[in-house]
Amino acid sequence: xxxxxxxxxxxxxxxxxxxxxxxxxxxxxxxxxxxxxxxxxxxxxxxxxxxxxxxxxxxxxxxxxxxxxxxxxxxxxxxxxxxxxxxxxxxxxxxxxxxxxxxxxxxxxxxxxxxxxxxxxxxxxxxxxxxxxxxxxxxxxxxxxxxxxxxxxxxxxxxxxxxxxxxxxxxxxxxxxxxxxxxxxxxxxxxxxxxxxxxxxxxxxxxxxxxxxxxxxxxxxxxxxxxxxxxxxxxxxxxxxxxxxxxxxxxxxxxxxxxxxxxxxxxxxxxxxxxxxxxxxxxxxxxxxxxxxxxxxxxxxxxxxxxxxxxxxxxxxxxxxxxxxxxxxxxxxxxxxxxxxxxxxxxxxxxxxxxxxxxxxxxxxxxxxxxxxxxxxxxxxxxxxxxxxxxxxxxxxxxxxxxxxxxxxxxxxxxxxxxxxxxxxxxxxxxxxxxxxxxxxxxxxxxxxxxxxxxxxxxxxxxxxxxxxxxxxxxxxxxxxxxxxxxxxxxxxxxxxxxxxxxxxxxxxxxxxxxxxxxxxxxxxxxxxxxxxxxxxxxxxxx
Numbered sequence: 001x002x003x004x005x006x007x008x009x010x011x012x013x014x015x016x017x018x019x020x021x022x023x024x025x026x027x028x029x030x031x032x033x034x035x036x037x038x039x040x041x042x043x044x045x046x047x048x049x050x051x052x053x054x055x056x057x058x059x060x061x062x063x064x065x066x067x068x069x070x071x072x073x074x075x076x077x078x079x080x081x082x083x084x085x086x087x088x089x090x091x092x093x094x095x096x097x098x099x100x101x102x103x104x105x106x107x108x109x110x111x112x113x114x115x116x117x118x119x120x121x122x123x124x125x126x127x128x129x130x131x132x133x134x135x136x137x138x139x140x141x142x143x144x145x146x147x148x149x150x151x152x153x154x155x156x157x158x159x160x161x162x163x164x165x166x167x168x169x170x171x172x173x174x175x176x177x178x179x180x181x182x183x184x185x186x187x188x189x190x191x192x193x194x195x196x197x198x199x200x201x202x203x204x205x206x207x208x209x210x211x212x213x214x215x216x217x218x219x220x221x222x223x224x225x226x227x228x229x230x231x232x233x234x235x236x237x238x239x240x241x242x243x244x245x246x247x248x249x250x251x252x253x254x255x256x257x258x259x260x261x262x263x264x265x266x267x268x269x270x271x272x273x274x275x276x277x278x279x280x281x282x283x284x285x286x287x288x289x290x291x292x293x294x295x296x297x298x299x300x301x302x303x304x305x306x307x308x309x310x311x312x313x314x315x316x317x318x319x320x321x322x323x324x325x326x327x328x329x330x331x332x333x334x335x336x337x338x339x340x341x342x343x344x345x346x347x348x349x350x351x352x353x354x355x356x357x358x359x360x361x362x363x364x365x366x367x368x369x370x371x372x373x374x375x376x377x378x379x380x381x382x383x384x385x386x387x388x389x390x391x392x393x394x395x396x397x398x399x400x401x402x403x404x405x406x407x408x409x410x411x412x413x414x415x416x417x418x419x420x421x422x423x424x425x426x427x428x429x430x431x432x433x434x435x436x437x438x439x440x441x442x443x444x445x446x447x448x449x450x451x452x453x454x455x456x457x458x459x460x461x462x463x464x465x466x467x468x469x470x471x472x473x474x475x476x477x478x479x480x481x482x483x484x485x486x487x488x489x490x491x492x493x494x495x496x497x498x499x500x501x502x503x504x505x506x507x508x509x510x511x512x513x514x515x516x517x518x519x520x521x522x523x524x525x526x527x528x529x530x531x532x533x534x535x536x537x538x539x540x541x542x543x
Contacts, residue, residue: 024117025104028124032100035129040096041139041427043434044088050433050458052140053088057466060244061235061251063479064263068234069149069187070142087466091140098144099137102345103128105151110349112158113310114356118407123352127151129414130291130344132337135425142188147341149185150195154316154349156181157199161206161312172216175203179220183227190263191339194323202316235260245465249483287337291344293413295351302350305357317346355410359403433459439526441470448501449474451492456505456531474500490518493535502535 044050055062056074074094081090103124110120127133136144156178163171185192203210210217238244240252250256288296307314321343328339437459444450450473452460457477463469476492486492493502506512521533
């Protein structure tokens with residue numbers, strides 16, 4: 001059977017169809033959970049993973065931009081998911097749930113745009129099982145929540161447009177809800193700011209006269225600003241009067257708050273977006289092929305199809321795509337692939353609209369042929385987006401078959417790359433961080449100072465603040481040195497060496513050599529923690 005909804009409008013409801021309204025998103029979310037779940041990282045991880053696994057359970061503050069929405073949601077999720085295991089694993093599960101929600105929201109979004117639920121379900125699976133999405137879903141990362149919130153935002157906006165067309169009295173509520181979702185997304189990741197202009201253009205294109213409704217605009221603005229302020233209060237409150245065990249920088253001061261919220265730490269990461277353009281275009285093309293396979297060349301066609309059928313939505317997502325790609329081409333910090341989750345979502349919706357148009361065209365051709373052969377009664381009701389005849393069981397079956405084939409065709413790249421994607425994303429055996437911290441803490445002396453750096457500091461913080469291990473240690477991260485004005489790593493060693501045991505962990509050989517130039521070091525005996533060095537004394541003194 002081909003399940004049909006009116007594109008952009010209210011789904012038809014009766015006792016049976018209400019279940020069909022809810023069931024497809026739930027089925028896709030469950031499928032995503034079952035597929036990705038076995039590959040979840042079982043324990044704490046290095047780098048930002050360890051930071052989020054630490055900050056969320058204790059409601060601390062994270063590195064710029066603070067991610068307060070993610071922190072607050074993670075704190076609640078950690079409590080609700082307590083039966084599942086250790087805190088680190090629960091926060092990893094949160095990433096999986098966010099991707100499952102994003103997939104379910106994609107199904108709802110595409111169903112409203114196209115009316116072809118099998119195609120919508122294929123798009124939901126495609127979004128969740130894309131290479132980088134799948135990989136992020138297996139460990140703690142706020143980009144998964146960003147994907148979920150952006151998908152929900154699009155659902156609210158498209159639902160608002162449909163409600164206006166249907167002249168529903170409650171249409172305004174959907175736009176107010178979209179403002180709240182946008183505010184939550186701003187509180188989760190600053191990439192949301194790139195959507196401000198596209199959302200504004202969309203709203204004005206759908207309802208130009210909204211500018212003549214100052215009271216309603218004030219309500220939307222209050223919902224947006226109020227949500228952002230509410231979530232960002234987490235930073236100064238948890239760094240100030242209700243201080244958390246782990247606080248990044250000084251967000252309880254005016255300058256410190258904006259340093260975090262505006263990500264001033266990473267401002268130097270932006271450069272010329274048009275520089276080295278051939279290389280960047282080549283990398284983008286390679287990324288598209290890796291995510292979409294043979295569907296990649298069809299993405300522009302999908303956009304054109306979307307512009308023909310839903311030009312408001314095409315304006316929203318098309319402008320968002322251009323702005324995001326320009327930003328990504330300008331940004332050089334960290335793993336840039338995470339910043340393509342939004343573009344992947346928009347591209348999947350375009351491909352789904354194009355696929356639905358094919359369904360409709362085939363339906364029209366087959367329906368006309370069936371009508372000519374069977375002389376079906378006038379006034380029969382079409383099912384699906386095409387002209388499948390409800391009174392003709394043969395035509396309906398053929399329509400369902402062709403719709404299913406087209407939906408499955410969207411998933412061919414996902415299916416052919418399934419094994420490699422699953423293998424790349426599988427972190428179920430990744431216990432390296434746990435082995436490292438266990439070995440290190442077993443040898444580090446009591447009341448020691450550990451001069452660490454970001455990747456290992458986050459694991460040490462988890463062991464100390466979440467597991468409750470070794471509260472006697474003082475962990476001095478490179479961030480800590482800045483906040484406490486301790487100077488360089490060698491200055492920290494000099495500050496504490498006469499009174500406490502000091503251990504040092506450096507990011508690379510060059511950093512380690514700077515310490516070796518002044519101090520004699522001895523690596524820990526355990527192989528897993530051989531990158532941790534005991535400082536014996538000033539160079540040449542023999543300890």
